[in-house]
Amino acid sequence: MNFKNFKLDFSNKNKDLIPQALTILFIVLVVVYFSINAQNNMGNRGISFGFGFLSQESSFDITFSLIDYDGSHSYARAFLVGLLNTILVSAIGIFFATILGVTIGVARLSQNYLVAKAAEWYVEIFRNIPLILQIFFWYFAALRALPLTVDSINFYDISFLNVKGWYVPKFIWTNFNLFFYSLVGAIISIIFVSKYAKKQRDEYGKQIPTLFLSIAFLLGLPFLTFLFGGVSLSFQIPELNQLSKTVYVYKGGVSIIPELISLALALSMYTATFIAENVRAGILGVNKGQKEAAASIGLTKSQILKLVVMPQALRIIIPPTTNQYLNLTKNSSLAAAIAYPDIVLVFAGTALMQTGRAIEIISITMLTYLSLSLSISVFMNWYNKKMAIKEK
Amino acid sequence: MKKNLLEPDKSNLVKYVTCGSFLVLLAFLDLLINSFLSTNLTSFLPGKVSFFTPLLFGLLGLHFIRIEFSGNKLLDKINTNFNSSNFNAILTLLVAFTIIKFTPPLLNWFIFDADFLGNSKDDCKSGGACWVFVKVWLNRFVYGMYPDAEQWRINSTFFLLFFVVGFYFFVPTNFKKYFIIFLLFIYPIIGFKLISGGDFGLKYVETGAWGGLSLTFIVSAFALILCFPVGMLLALGRRSTLPVIKYSSIGFIELWRGVPLITVLFMSAVMFPMFLPDGTYVDKLIRVLIAITLFEAAYMAEVIRGGLQALPKGQYEAAKSLGMGYWKMHFFIILPQALKLVIPGIANTFLALVKDTPLIFVVGLLELAGMVNLAKTNPKWLGMAMEGYVFAGLVFWVICYSMSRYSQNLEKKLSTER
Numbered sequence: 001m002n003f004k005n006f007k008l009d010f011s012n013k014n015k016d017l018i019p020q021a022l023t024i025l026f027i028v029l030v031v032v033y034f035s036i037n038a039q040n041n042m043g044n045r046g047i048s049f050g051f052g053f054l055s056q057e058s059s060f061d062i063t064f065s066l067i068d069y070d071g072s073h074s075y076a077r078a079f080l081v082g083l084l085n086t087i088l089v090s091a092i093g094i095f096f097a098t099i100l101g102v103t104i105g106v107a108r109l110s111q112n113y114l115v116a117k118a119a120e121w122y123v124e125i126f127r128n129i130p131l132i133l134q135i136f137f138w139y140f141a142a143l144r145a146l147p148l149t150v151d152s153i154n155f156y157d158i159s160f161l162n163v164k165g166w167y168v169p170k171f172i173w174t175n176f177n178l179f180f181y182s183l184v185g186a187i188i189s190i191i192f193v194s195k196y197a198k199k200q201r202d203e204y205g206k207q208i209p210t211l212f213l214s215i216a217f218l219l220g221l222p223f224l225t226f227l228f229g230g231v232s233l234s235f236q237i238p239e240l241n242q243l244s245k246t247v248y249v250y251k252g253g254v255s256i257i258p259e260l261i262s263l264a265l266a267l268s269m270y271t272a273t274f275i276a277e278n279v280r281a282g283i284l285g286v287n288k289g290q291k292e293a294a295a296s297i298g299l300t301k302s303q304i305l306k307l308v309v310m311p312q313a314l315r316i317i318i319p320p321t322t323n324q325y326l327n328l329t330k331n332s333s334l335a336a337a338i339a340y341p342d343i344v345l346v347f348a349g350t351a352l353m354q355t356g357r358a359i360e361i362i363s364i365t366m367l368t369y370l371s372l373s374l375s376i377s378v379f380m381n382w383y384n385k386k387m388a389i390k391e392k
Numbered sequence: 393m394k395k396n397l398l399e400p401d402k403s404n405l406v407k408y409v410t411c412g413s414f415l416v417l418l419a420f421l422d423l424l425i426n427s428f429l430s431t432n433l434t435s436f437l438p439g440k441v442s443f444f445t446p447l448l449f450g451l452l453g454l455h456f457i458r459i460e461f462s463g464n465k466l467l468d469k470i471n472t473n474f475n476s477s478n479f480n481a482i483l484t485l486l487v488a489f490t491i492i493k494f495t496p497p498l499l500n501w502f503i504f505d506a507d508f509l510g511n512s513k514d515d516c517k518s519g520g521a522c523w524v525f526v527k528v529w530l531n532r533f534v535y536g537m538y539p540d541a542e543q544w545r546i547n548s549t550f551f552l553l554f555f556v557v558g559f560y561f562f563v564p565t566n567f568k569k570y571f572i573i574f575l576l577f578i579y580p581i582i583g584f585k586l587i588s589g590g591d592f593g594l595k596y597v598e599t600g601a602w603g604g605l606s607l608t609f610i611v612s613a614f615a616l617i618l619c620f621p622v623g624m625l626l627a628l629g630r631r632s633t634l635p636v637i638k639y640s641s642i643g644f645i646e647l648w649r650g651v652p653l654i655t656v657l658f659m660s661a662v663m664f665p666m667f668l669p670d671g672t673y674v675d676k677l678i679r680v681l682i683a684i685t686l687f688e689a690a691y692m693a694e695v696i697r698g699g700l701q702a703l704p705k706g707q708y709e710a711a712k713s714l715g716m717g718y719w720k721m722h723f724f725i726i727l728p729q730a731l732k733l734v735i736p737g738i739a740n741t742f743l744a745l746v747k748d749t750p751l752i753f754v755v756g757l758l759e760l761a762g763m764v765n766l767a768k769t770n771p772k773w774l775g776m777a778m779e780g781y782v783f784a785g786l787v788f789w790v791i792c793y794s795m796s797r798y799s800q801n802l803e804k805k806l807s808t809e810r
Contacts, residue, residue: 016633020634023636023640037667037670038667040669110480111476111480112483114474114483118487124793125789128792128796129785129788130747130748133781136781137782140768141781141782145778330651330652331652333654333655334652336754337754344654344655348658358662358666359663362658365658366651366655366659369651370650370651373649373650
């Protein structure tokens with residue numbers, strides 16, 4: 001045979017194929033190697049891969065839960081409790097981080113030297129300390145210094161703060177459904193009104209007081225249900241009960257556990273610094289000429305802010321801020337450090353210890369976070385496309 | 393002509409300014425005396441009125457001195473910067489008063505009432521911070537459980553680093569690349585061997601004993617060095633035209649960026665050993681380093697990709713027209729320029745990495761924050777959480793703040809160069 005003329009065909013197609021085939025081979029080899037080892041290891045421990053354990057009885061308790069839960073419920077239920085707690089602390093954190101962040105961001109641009117400096121130092125201080133240390137500080141140092149149950153800090157006799165947590169009145173509704181529907185109705189009608197107002201403005205140049213109408217809807221419709229729908233609201237105020245000579249407990253009301261307070265506090269104060277920087281960059285990013293042009297065609301100061309500056313600033317602010325919301329949600333997993341029962345502590349901690357099913361549980365936990373962040377980034381891409389400046 | 397007293401103007405400048413500044417001074421004096429000497433000048437007034445008197449006085453005074461274009465430079469400066477409207481005046485007063493109100497208790501806690509001398513908790517009696525706690529535990533906070541007699545090894549490792557980095561700035565440019573090669577490839581091995589020991593007559597110190605601030609530096613330095621090449625390859629992979637490589641890179645990057653670091657560390661602790669042959673034991677620290685490296689590499693990849701995207705197309709075309717292949721083009725033309733563009737981004741990633749290192753407590757490794765946690769649960773030192781966390785926070789703050797300042801300066805310098 002003649003090998004002299006034999007040559008590998010390095011035409012373009014093969015050149016592309018070889019590295020790709022090698023990549024696939026590498027990935028397949030790693031996966032196969034890992035799964036063979038995993039099977040061996042699990043076989044040695046007498047467990048087999050599967051998600052059947054989710055329906056088994058969990059037999060552990062969780063200190064704080066938004067839904068009915070005790071040890072007789074399943075692992076799947078425990079997962080749900082953890083997920084809801086994660087969502088709760090993230091929602092609270094996002095709410096306060098936004099308010100604080102926007103305030104600080106605007107304050108950094110204030111003409112007032114003192115205010116601008118104070119805001120700048122807030123950002124510099126809280127951004128440069130690791131979040132976990134801030135959580136530890138609030139939980140182990142600051143909230144532990146609160147008084148005991150007997151001499152709680154008293155807010156006007158309706159809410160009490162002590163080392164065991166914060167006790168606030170509980171809302172007791174009758175006919176809550178009707179009230180809720182009225183709120184939904186109000187929001188739907190506001191959307192209709194704003195659409196109608198936009199149409200009127202675009203076509204006939206008429207101004208309709210949308211803000212006033214929105215407030216009227218939002219307050220008026222629920223108020224009507226109070227008058228005619230039989231909706232009523234009463235408060236259950238927490239009361240101090242003496243169990244024994246030295247043991248006091250608050251009964252009634254809602255108790256907010258210190259873990260939740262310190263976690264929400266640290267998360268919102270830390271994330272607010274990043275949101276403040278986004279807000280500042282967004283407002284600075286609007287061209288000065290835009291404001292001057294708006295002023296020159298006779299718009300008032302509030303109109304300039306509402307119609308010219310804010311729409312452009314928001315386009316810059318919103319994408320990185322959504323990213324920060326995502327970071328806050330991921331950072332809420334630090335809850336495990338102070339035993340706030342979030343998804344990591346409940347599921348990847350306690351449930352894993354009890355079942356020993358490391359692979360299944362860690363994968364579920366990671367997939368939960370992954371689907372959360374992927375859905376937010378899909379939404380972000382859609383939003384960016386929608387908001388991108390359409391050049392004519 | 394009847395003049396409105398509440399509308400100051402230029403004609404009565406001296407009168408208004410004297411009156412106004414007197415009122416402002418009075419307000420500040422009242423508050424200063426109140427908070428530093430804890431005597432209330434206006435105690436004869438009812439509670440709430442007495443509390444708000446400085447605010448009212450200050451507001452009135454600031455209103456009196458708000459005269460536009462007064463001709464006095466200092467007055468104009470004060471008015472534009474602190475006192476441009478009533479709202480601004482209120483803000484100025486509130487911020488200033490808050491600072492004055494909180495300074496004395498903080499100073500007292502930190503310094504005047506604090507205890508510095510002594511060796512045990514009993515020496516702390518004055519009610520302020522007990523810095524004795526930090527003093528006694530300082531060795532542990534810096535070196536963890538590393539044996540006292542061997543601590544010179546950690547010191548010399550870091551001294552070597554400072555020495556090499558310091559020398560780097562003074563050698564001619566064409567020698568600098570050897571320094572970088574030494575720092576990236578040889579120094580980590582020397583450092584690791586020196587600290588872990590086992591050879592050359594050095595006593596072996598298991599990684600479980602490493603800890604404290606030095607572990608923070610070790611973990612972040614190693615993770616940075618290791619995540620750099622991985623991130624670079626991932627960034628190139630994500631921009632590749634080959635679909636398999638592109639999508640596997642995207643999948644890898646998005647997977648790590650989508651999950652919190654703490655779950656990745658959990659994974660390295662409990663799930664990773666299941667994937668290895670039975671009986672193999674990988675050191676805890678190594679597992680953590682791998683986990684953090686992969687995690688940070690995904691972030692680094694996105695930063696580097698930003699630099700790659702920012703380069704003009706002409707650079708690629710010029711390199712190709714010279715007959716350079718893919719790797720030659722990227723290593724000699726594209727990456728050097730792209731990396732220079734994203735130095736601030738790399739610094740920010742490193743900053744985030746340093747701030748993330750305390751999380752390694754989930755696998756039982758205790759760096760600074762973890763050591764504080766351990767120390768405060770010591771029965772002899774209960775109730776020292778505040779001091780411990782304030783100390784750790786200060787240390788981290790100094791490190792992170794100086795790094796972020798440095799990266800901001802670098803950013804400014806690079807942006808003017810372009």
